[in-house]
Amino acid sequence: MSVTAAKGFTAAGITAGIKQNGNPDLALVVNTGPRRAAAGVFTSNRVKAAPVLWSEQVLKGGEVTAVVLNSGGANACTGPKGFQDTHATAEKVAESLNAAGHGGTGGHAPGQVAVCSTGLIGILLPMDKLLPGVDKAVAGLSEHGGEKAAIAIKTTDTVHKTSVATRDDWTVGGMAKGAGMLAPGLATMLVVLTTDADVDAPTLDRALRDATRVTFDRVDSDGCMSTNDTVLLLASGASGVTPEYAAFAEAVRAVCDDLGQQLIRDAEGASKDIRIEVVNAATEEDAVQVGRTIARNNLLKCAVHGEDPNWGRVLSAIGTTSAAFEPDRLGVAINGVWVCKNGGVGEDRDLVDMRYREVHIVADLAAGDAAATIWTNDLTAEYVHENSAYSS
Amino acid sequence: MSVTAAKGFTAAGITAGIKQNGNPDLALVVNTGPRRAAAGVFTSNRVKAAPVLWSEQVLKGGEVTAVVLNSGGANACTGPKGFQDTHATAEKVAESLNAAGHGGTGGHAPGQVAVCSTGLIGILLPMDKLLPGVDKAVAGLSEHGGEKAAIAIKTTDTVHKTSVATRDDWTVGGMAKGAGMLAPGLATMLVVLTTDADVDAPTLDRALRDATRVTFDRVDSDGCMSTNDTVLLLASGASGVTPEYAAFAEAVRAVCDDLGQQLIRDAEGASKDIRIEVVNAATEEDAVQVGRTIARNNLLKCAVHGEDPNWGRVLSAIGTTSAAFEPDRLGVAINGVWVCKNGGVGEDRDLVDMRYREVHIVADLAAGDAAATIWTNDLTAEYVHENSAYSS
Missing domain, CATH: 3.60.70.12 (L-amino peptidase D-ALA esterase/amidase)
Known part of the structure; x- marks a missing residue:
């Protein structure tokens, strides 16, 4: 059509x-x-x-x-x-x-x-x-x-x-x-x-x-x-x-x-589709900035590829932004499990099931009521191959 | 010692x-x-x-x-x-x-x-x-x-x-x-x-x-x-x-x-060390911003891994910065060959020898006389493996 x-x-x-x-x-x-x-x-x-x-x-x-x-x-x-x-x-x-x-x-x-x-x-x-x-x-x-x-x-x-x-x-x-x-x-x-x-x-x-x-x-x-x-x-x-x-x-x-x-x-070489939802941001701009920064963190994208709920990499990424937040109030959920609460260890990371293609990360900035969602995917050896094996 | x-x-x-x-x-x-x-x-x-x-x-x-x-x-x-x-x-x-x-x-x-x-x-x-x-x-x-x-x-x-x-x-x-x-x-x-x-x-x-x-x-x-x-x-x-x-x-x-x-x-999984030299920038800040942006471009890092002198990816990266430059005056040299001149095709890219570990990229902004050098490395399947196979 x-x-x-x-x-x-x-x-x-x-x-x-x-x-x-x-x-x-x-x-x-x-x-x-x-x-x-x-x-x-x-x-x-x-x-x-x-x-x-x-x-x-x-x-x-x-x-x-x-x-x-x-x-x-x-x-x-x-x-x-x-x-x-x-x-x-x-x-x-x-x-x-x-x-x-x-x-x-x-x-x-x-x-x-x-x-x-x-x-x-x-x-x-x-x-x-x-x-x-x-x-x-x-x-x-x-x-x-x-x-x-x-x-x-x-x-x-x-x-x-x-x-x-x-x-x-x-x-x-x-x-x-x-x-x-x-x-x-x-x-x-x-x-x-x-x-x-x-x-x-x-x-x-x-x-x-x-x-x-x-x-x-x-x-x-x-x-x-x-x-x-x-x-x-x-x-x-x-x-x-x-x-x-x-x-x-x-x-x-x-x-x-x-x-x-x-x-x-259909992103090149991807094995996971990642939905990054930033909630309780002071402004929508903050939420977008934080979402993008998480989406661009190669280490996190590798961790998702490896089905590792590595929330420390999410916090590291958030810490590089200028968004309003207090480090000890941050929360992170991966596939519904709040693995990080108040900037520290939250629910048991072994509860996180990352076997499926869809991965949902929620970053709670605890700084307001604005939100935004950014979509990205994981970083894989296939991405490297597709973008190194020939000119494109 | x-x-x-x-x-x-x-x-x-x-x-x-x-x-x-x-x-x-x-x-x-x-x-x-x-x-x-x-x-x-x-x-x-x-x-x-x-x-x-x-x-x-x-x-x-x-x-x-x-x-x-x-x-x-x-x-x-x-x-x-x-x-x-x-x-x-x-x-x-x-x-x-x-x-x-x-x-x-x-x-x-x-x-x-x-x-x-x-x-x-x-x-x-x-x-x-x-x-x-x-x-x-x-x-x-x-x-x-x-x-x-x-x-x-x-x-x-x-x-x-x-x-x-x-x-x-x-x-x-x-x-x-x-x-x-x-x-x-x-x-x-x-x-x-x-x-x-x-x-x-x-x-x-x-x-x-x-x-x-x-x-x-x-x-x-x-x-x-x-x-x-x-x-x-x-x-x-x-x-x-x-x-x-x-x-x-x-x-x-x-x-x-x-x-x-x-x-x-010693960067994880790297096979190439890349020296990005930004020259003729309006300010040192511009030079650093452009150098960093090039250094963070995954597509370019993959291309270098594949020994592909893909200068288009350098220009794409420069274009996302706020540095002073005119697109049709940009120049890019890879390992001494000016593959991009005046924002377009320059010397023959087949002249570029990328077999060795050291890769030298020069980005000429033609906008002043400031300069800065940023060091990075390529993006490889080994990097993905090291950062996805286990928590680190």
Whole structure:
């Protein structure tokens, strides 16, 4: 279903030959209208890939008619040539869509085509393969193309990720790619969300930011922030329905939440999914800071891998933050057992059962009533292998 | 040589039975005077172990007559009982030294005995073994005991670490333990430095802070900061020589630098030692921030393990900092090859030879003339194994 679950969208996923292994590597999502409203959020990394610089400009207009996404190369740190390549890709998409009669209301202009790329940094894209691939993708566009598009954006992902929230008479759907380099200021990933709700660009922007702040922004697989993170939300208006803001925002958040969980579950080499819930913090910012710091502690991530309820590593991590707390009031529960109470030894650690993939850590700061949850995973030899055996 | 290279010190290292594996686990360093000046720096972790809280108080007096160090347990997050145990240990050391006639000028008082502990967090020390061990250590004190003391403070260290700087007629010596949890605000470790120079406590404090700021504070093995970090510098004055400040500070820095390098070379599971040199930064703070951020990037650390000159991961890391730079002016050299120039592809990455243990990364921010160097190591499956296979 993916991005074509909502009415008013077509999509395609094809093999352009960008990836050397012959897997699908080019996806196209087209908004057939009548509305072409869009919003986007991008990596907060100051080293931004060419497609991010391009798409940020496109989104300023509040209209996107098509999104082209390639795997097999990030087009990051590629200088002026990299940016020219992104521009040329957008031009080719508009031209090819118009030539094939997919123009819809008003046709396609390059300045309304968002571009996303993912893969190795510092390599120019093989434009001799990518541009002909655009024609092939346009030829393959379909109202049922969502799955193929989701498959074509995979890199080290073991599965493709899609989600759909269907409400009474409108829908939000989406696809995501991401497996490594998942970190705040957006988990490293590409995400395209679509809806047939009749919603204008400012409302899309608000709903998208409200959703990403508590979903993708709180996924932190390995503390590494990408140069290419992009999340786009496109509205076709094809349902003719304009939902209440709260209902619309909830549906967007539900899809973002589901896709974010799928990202963590597919994190490179992971054997455990860790939910870190920080409670009784003085502020939500404190809770997020503490959650992130715990999520990035390699020693704790190793301990979880070894099914060792090593709460000392949680306290060590909390101690490096600037959050409000008193060391002798801290509490830590692992899988429901309060192994640390009042900053010291609590319930018997042998009571903790860590055999299952899901691990739940609660850090109680005893400093207020704010809370936040961060999702991460364990650190494994397989992660090291995946990220050392070849360039990625 | 170690802490007994300087005149006016005796030391011992014995097996008290704290460690279950029967390895040496208790060290004692005694300043026999005539001076008993001392300075110390401690972890900046807000969750501090009982011995850190105790020793911080001791050092406020500017005099330390003895340091007792145990491995086999960190005595961190152990509540009031843990603090009482530290206090009892200091009392036992003073009592035992006085009883054995090791009092020297003025004898020993508990309030001048520093205590250091290292090992697992959240476990009370076996005082029934530790206290008799103090008597045994006192009985073993010797002017040649430095090596044994250095051996007794090892945890996951594969080698014991000592260093000596001998000047015309005075000496600075030291020992260190540390292998994992090495991070800023002091690398995780215990260090005792001794000198027979006749130097007062304020001068010791200045020299120690000047030295640790550019040595131990810039060692970052795994981004994890300990609850027990302690670096002590004790002066006996036994040489009768008061060196110029610059000469003394240089010798202290030389010993700290050497011990810091030994810590990195023994980092858990590491196969590569990585020197990250940040140049042309706007400020030294910027350079340190960028160096640390690169040092903590798991993806880069994996790439170095795989001998892959993946400069894109260096740029991704730099992009997450608040340092002054323009993305299109950044440069990165790996082992002398400028693989990234002006934020894009530079010299041929195939020219980079990464077969050797030492890896040198230069990040050029092109934003000023400040610089800093951070030392770290790669991320390996062995690190994961060492930190997941058992509690540590």
